Amino acid sequence: MRSTEEGLQAVDQLVRTYSHSCSWFLGPFYSLVRLFHPDYIKPLLLAPASITVKDELFYGFLRPWLGQSLLLSNGEDWSRRRRLLTPAFHFDILKNYVKIFNHSSDIMHSKWRRLVAEGESRQDMFNHISLMTLDSLLRCTFSYNSNCQESSSEYIAAIFELSTLVIERRGRILHHWDCLYWRSPEGQRFKQACSVVHGFTRTVVQERRAQLLHRGEPESHTDTTGGEEKKKKRVADFIDLLLLSKDEDGHGLTDEEIKAEADTFMFGGHDTTASGISWVLYNLSQHQDYQDRCRAEVNDLLQDRKTDDLDWEDLSSLPFTTMCIKESLRLHSPVSAVTRRYTKDMTVPGGRVIPQGSICLVSIYGTHHNPEIWPDPDVYNPMRFDPENSKDRSSHAFIPFSSGPRNCIGQKFAMAELRVVVALTLRRFRLTPGGVEVRRLPQLVLRAEGGLWLTLETLDTPISSRHIPPLLLVATFLN
Numbered sequence: 001m002r003s004t005e006e007g008l009q010a011v012d013q014l015v016r017t018y019s020h021s022c023s024w025f026l027g028p029f030y031s032l033v034r035l036f037h038p039d040y041i042k043p044l045l046l047a048p049a050s051i052t053v054k055d056e057l058f059y060g061f062l063r064p065w066l067g068q069s070l071l072l073s074n075g076e077d078w079s080r081r082r083r084l085l086t087p088a089f090h091f092d093i094l095k096n097y098v099k100i101f102n103h104s105s106d107i108m109h110s111k112w113r114r115l116v117a118e119g120e121s122r123q124d125m126f127n128h129i130s131l132m133t134l135d136s137l138l139r140c141t142f143s144y145n146s147n148c149q150e151s152s153s154e155y156i157a158a159i160f161e162l163s164t165l166v167i168e169r170r171g172r173i174l175h176h177w178d179c180l181y182w183r184s185p186e187g188q189r190f191k192q193a194c195s196v197v198h199g200f201t202r203t204v205v206q207e208r209r210a211q212l213l214h215r216g217e218p219e220s221h222t223d224t225t226g227g228e229e230k231k232k233k234r235v236a237d238f239i240d241l242l243l244l245s246k247d248e249d250g251h252g253l254t255d256e257e258i259k260a261e262a263d264t265f266m267f268g269g270h271d272t273t274a275s276g277i278s279w280v281l282y283n284l285s286q287h288q289d290y291q292d293r294c295r296a297e298v299n300d301l302l303q304d305r306k307t308d309d310l311d312w313e314d315l316s317s318l319p320f321t322t323m324c325i326k327e328s329l330r331l332h333s334p335v336s337a338v339t340r341r342y343t344k345d346m347t348v349p350g351g352r353v354i355p356q357g358s359i360c361l362v363s364i365y366g367t368h369h370n371p372e373i374w375p376d377p378d379v380y381n382p383m384r385f386d387p388e389n390s391k392d393r394s395s396h397a398f399i400p401f402s403s404g405p406r407n408c409i410g411q412k413f414a415m416a417e418l419r420v421v422v423a424l425t426l427r428r429f430r431l432t433p434g435g436v437e438v439r440r441l442p443q444l445v446l447r448a449e450g451g452l453w454l455t456l457e458t459l460d461t462p463i464s465s466r467h468i469p470p471l472l473l474v475a476t477f478l479n
Helices: 005-018 038-045 056-066 075-089 091-117 125-142 154-170 185-215 238-244 255-286 288-302 312-317 319-331 364-368 411-428 470-478
Strands: 021-026 030-035 122-124 220-223 230-233 337-342 346-348 352-354 359-363 429-433 440-442 446-448 453-458
Touching: 005 021, 005 364, 005 440, 030 038, 030 364, 038 337, 038 346, 038 359, 056 154, 056 185, 056 255, 056 337, 056 359, 075 091, 075 238, 075 255, 091 125, 091 312, 091 411, 091 453, 122 125, 125 154, 125 238, 125 255, 125 411, 154 185, 154 255, 185 238, 185 255, 238 255, 255 288, 255 319, 255 411, 255 429, 255 446, 255 453, 288 319, 288 411, 288 429, 312 411, 319 411, 337 364, 359 364, 411 429
Parallel strands: 030 359
Antiparallel strands: 021 030, 122 453, 220 230, 337 359, 346 352, 429 453, 440 446
């Protein structure tokens, strides 16, 4: 199991050889079943949460960072957290986040215009887009303006450090034992980075709870839209929603539980979405005809408007752009696999039984590249997701956000951000290949070795100046 281009090619060979699943043994320590066919993964992902357990091999290394959060909890504890968190991802809440996606995209695009004007048109998409998604997540989660797209911070550096260290630990078998890992230099670095991230989140949670106790629910503001004065509550961010959530018995989440969920939202929401956006732009840079068609769709939608800002309602008016995004999520899935254990034997097609307690690795990458399901699986073809072409396809042939009761709770958040950022980027820039070989790098999310470099060409469409920081705006016009 290699986290390299060759490792992914080995998965391609596995899928061609076995078509649906195979058993793996990792030395004398672990055994697992790898599955890569919709008919085999469907009964596993749709299994009740009461018998589904997150295994420690793939998820345990995250626990010191993310605690007993929704991602890592099991049983009734998981069910309670899921019920409490679901309202935070309601459409009415997500609509407000679209403004933040516009804002963070404006900042990134202003920086790109400045760099292009300075002759630096070739840029690493992962570098810029990861900072942009972190920026938007910090605003959505904490209402915190980090300015991380222009300046470094200890908190941002700590998140990047933790992501890297988790991957390194998984690949070193001796570091799987805590008694060895925490005595190693890597273990000490992990503890230090955790301390930084936890300290930041804990302070925000405690301060916000104190504000709620002192002032009550988020204070109102006056909205004069349409000439009428209306009192509306301030838009709550993710922390507010967690602080105010109550279960059926009237009990809320503790500060420690809220901290764990906020840390998980930051971990799960920035890197995965950044990977998705980066690979969409890469694929469209390789196919100028699709890029032009997406751009025309966006320009038609925004013509005659005073600003480029997209609204929630606009996202359903980008059907071809959405098809291009989905095909990129198939071809370059940000998360290559999810793993599960089950507390009872699980039956899959052909009368086969996966014994209780076995680790089941659901290969998202393998399923998305299975030639039995996707003809010419390595070809980027957005028309696969035309409604007419999708109607007879298995519901589990396309699972970038997993599926079933333990699917990704933030998938609508991610898809909204993907559409906003991709649409605005194509309206303002033409993207062409960066002139270097791209080798995939499957880590916690799918990256590219040495970065994913594309060449930017500024288009004439004016960027809205309303949300751009003054210094960036001045730099843009000076250049």
